[in-house]
Amino acid sequence: MDVSIIIVNYRTPQLIINCLKSVYQHTTNLQFEVIVVDNDPENGGQNLVQAEFPGVRWINMEQNVGFGIANNRGMELATGKYLLLLNADTLLVDPVIETFYDRMESRPDIIAAGAMQYYADHTPIPYHSSFNAIHKTMYLVPPGALFTRLLDRLFPEPQYQDPNECDWLVGAFIFLRSNGFAQTGGFDENFFMYGEDVEWCKRLGQLGKIYYFKDCKFLHLENNNPFRRTDISWINRFGTQMQVSNLLWVRKQFGPFTFLFLMLHYLSMIPVIYIWKIVLNIRMGKKPFGELRQQGLYTKKVMVMTRYFWKILLNKRYLFKILPSENIDLQARL
Structure with missing residues (x-):
């Protein structure tokens, strides 16, 4: 055959x-x-x-x-x-x-x-x-040349003699x-x-x-599935199942300290994105606590990630399939 x-x-x-x-x-x-x-x-x-x-x-x-x-x-x-x-x-x-x-x-x-x-x-x-290309997308940094150059320096693209490799x-x-x-x-x-x-x-x-x-x-054709990401934005660029899987990949390929750093990054961004949006609302003359949907979705997704924290950190043998109640993307779609 x-x-x-x-x-x-x-x-x-x-x-x-x-x-x-x-x-x-x-x-x-x-x-x-x-x-x-x-x-x-x-x-x-x-x-x-x-x-x-x-x-x-x-x-x-x-x-x-x-x-x-x-x-x-x-x-x-x-x-x-x-x-x-x-x-x-x-x-x-x-x-x-x-x-x-x-x-x-x-x-x-x-x-x-x-x-x-x-x-x-x-x-x-x-x-x-490349591994570094997907790794870079997992960090939530403000758009702009400064942070792009910083990520490119931290995660340089591999150099191959053949561009098809x-x-x-x-x-x-x-x-x-x-x-x-x-x-x-x-x-x-x-x-x-x-x-x-x-x-x-x-x-x-x-x-x-x-x-x-x-x-x-x-x-x-990219057929729809219940785990596909929805309501995509700068802070919600990954679906919930996708991000849990990405964290598992980071732990396996880059080790526990990179995984810990990434989780700390996601947790620390929760107050940052709320404060940023509130300040932006005030500057635009809107209600300070209005239009916080994206911030809420992001927070819910991070809370789901934390439920798998120890299993990922300890590299447990486990099928990392999120529960229906944890599928924030599907809930946002309904």
């Missing part, structure tokens, strides 16, 4: 059907298998997908275990020389899988590679490709050698959603180079 394609399903059978139609349309010169891991089998997605694609191998999980664990179960059963982790809400627009296969065959130094994400209207999706790949499309999974064990199963692709790429990068083939693309 040339390639094993692993897709995680969570109430998205029609998206998977559309995705697989694009896969079969644009992949005609390789032997490939499709493995779908279903995080919500009671939803009935298996019958819908296998009615269209009876050859799909289907794995039912007992509960929603998240992105990383589900992909690991699929990779455990894969027989392909290469593995492709593909989001359900993606579409291929050309023979990108065949291109990746040929390039990886000619480049044994590359352990994993990704393609560029585009929206449904074929405009590019902004992305980060990078630190990490977006989990929506990761093409890797099967031994990459065998030697690393796949995603860290403490992650429920978000951050697991960053952490895994750190370990994959110890086996070989990580690449973006920037002339290759796929469409990412």
Whole structure:
């Protein structure tokens, strides 16, 4: 088998059907298998997908275990020389899988590679490709050249001879050698959603180079999910689940002191953002304690982070999935 394609399903059978139609349309010169891991089998997605694609191998999980664990179960059963982790809400627009296969065959130094994400209207999706790039976004500093230069100095971008080389790949499309999974064990199963692709790429990068083939693309429809961030602002740039996962990643990759510093930063910003907004309201002639919605959302999110503080600090084995009552983003949406 040339390639094993692993897709995680969570109430998205029609998206998977559309995705697989694009896969079969644009992949005609390789032997490939499709493995779908279903995080919500009671939803009935298996019958819908296998009615269209009876050859799909289907794995039912007992509960929603998240992105990383589900992909690991699929990779455990894969027989392909290469593995492709593909989001359900993606579409291929050309023979990108065949291109990746040929390039990886000619480049044994590359352990994993990704393609560029585009929206449904074929405009590019902004992305980060280095650990320091995502790390910088986690600090809440005033916008402006001074603080930008400070963060750039503290977290410099890595320098590669080849501009296509990078630190990490977006989990929506990761093409890797099967031994990459065998030697690393796949995603860290403490992650429920978000951050697991960053952490895994750190370990994959110890086996070989990580690449973006920037002339290759796929469409990412970015299907809504209950953990997606809402009401985005300067102080609420991350969703609650995303930020808990980011903190877990920071603890694992940069150690306990960086994690402690980041938590102290978030806690200390609570009075700062309230005072700043109150002063701004007074200067603009508004009610001093009006329009504090963003400050309230931020405070609630930080309080959720503190509930996982000790488990993250002590690097406990635990599935870091927030509770429904802790999903501030979903509550703000309702």
